[in-house]
């Protein structure tokens with residue numbers, strides 16, 4: 520039986536506790552939150568689980584094998600470090616840490632202690648992303664041209680980070696998981712309107728071989744949009760995460776170049792064929808992810824969404840923030 524301690528029972532923590540408690544071979548031995556309101560909610564929803572106010576109760580407990588850190592990003596490093604130092608595996612929320620140096624230190628510490636880190640990049644476990652990955656691996660889209668994603672709504676603006684650090688980790692982790700290549704350079708622009716943290720931002724990432732990616736994140740949009748376009752030489756894909764049924768659509772559309780003898784003689788034809796909506800498995804992504812973490816610990820296997828995957832995202836976030844401060848200047852990653 521793998522025993523978990525969970526730190527943080529705000530908005531996202533309850534999902535972690537619920538999923539961990541539903542898994543076989545795993546137990547939640549305690550949950551900690553600074554906030555009395557959060558502790559009261561925990562007692563009401565999980566009466567059998569021990570409640571703590573001080574994270575050290577769980578971090579140092581010999582009865583805990585793994586710690587889940589479900590607190591704001593600026594606390595991740597300190598809590599994850601203490602967990603690793605006390606010999607616990609770590610499941611930590613996205614974004615992994617507040618900067619690259621912290622992420623590197625945690626990765627080295629886990630390596631030394633032979634412990635695992637998993638960063639919660641939940642979307643990688645959704646039916647949609649798993650299906651897109653399969654289609655790309657089968658070469659259905661051909662050589663990729665672009666990845667373009669829009670994640671906007673009238674949302675909870677955070678007080679401790681800008682919209683890039685809040686929403687873009689989803690898109691950047693999906694991009695890194697699907698595209699196989701690492702971004703070479705990033706340019707980002709954005710604007711803050713109230714508290715000094717940008718509430719709208721546009722990130723462009725340049726990949727090798729003319730592959731380009733764009734992410735639009737926004738907390739002040741009147742409507743919610745969660746749409747990603749992936750364009751390839753052979754086919755193009757649209758993922759609308761708000762669709763209940765046909766979340767994915769693959770279009771047999773594209774541009775065929777007939778002759779390339781100089782720009783004036785360039786002959787192209789537009790292809791417009793069928794559309795296909797592939798079947799997407801409907802399972803709770805977080806359930807699959809937690810199950811995978813438990814299996815990785817049992818089999819002593821490194822998860823694909825490990826500290827290094829988290830670090831890659833933090834590196835891109837840092838580059839985006841640096842570019843943002845210079846009004847879009849290109850920053851090499």
Ligand SMILES: NC(=O)c1ccc[n+]([C@@H]2O[C@H](COP(=O)([O-])OP(=O)(O)OC[C@H]3O[C@@H](n4cnc5c(N)ncnc54)[C@H](O)[C@@H]3O)[C@@H](O)[C@H]2O)c1
Nearest residue numbers: 527528529530531552553554557589590591592612613641
């Ligand atoms: N994977 C996802 O899809 C997803 C979704 C939402 C949030 N998140 C991430 O989850 C994390 C938490 O976000 P949230 O929206 O739940 O935040 P939140 O502010 O609603 O909740 C955080 C909770 O942690 C508690 N806390 C903070 N520091 C603590 C400490 N040192 N010890 C004990 N308790 C402490 C707070 O009292 C609060 O109840 C963030 O990193 C966020 O990016 C991930």
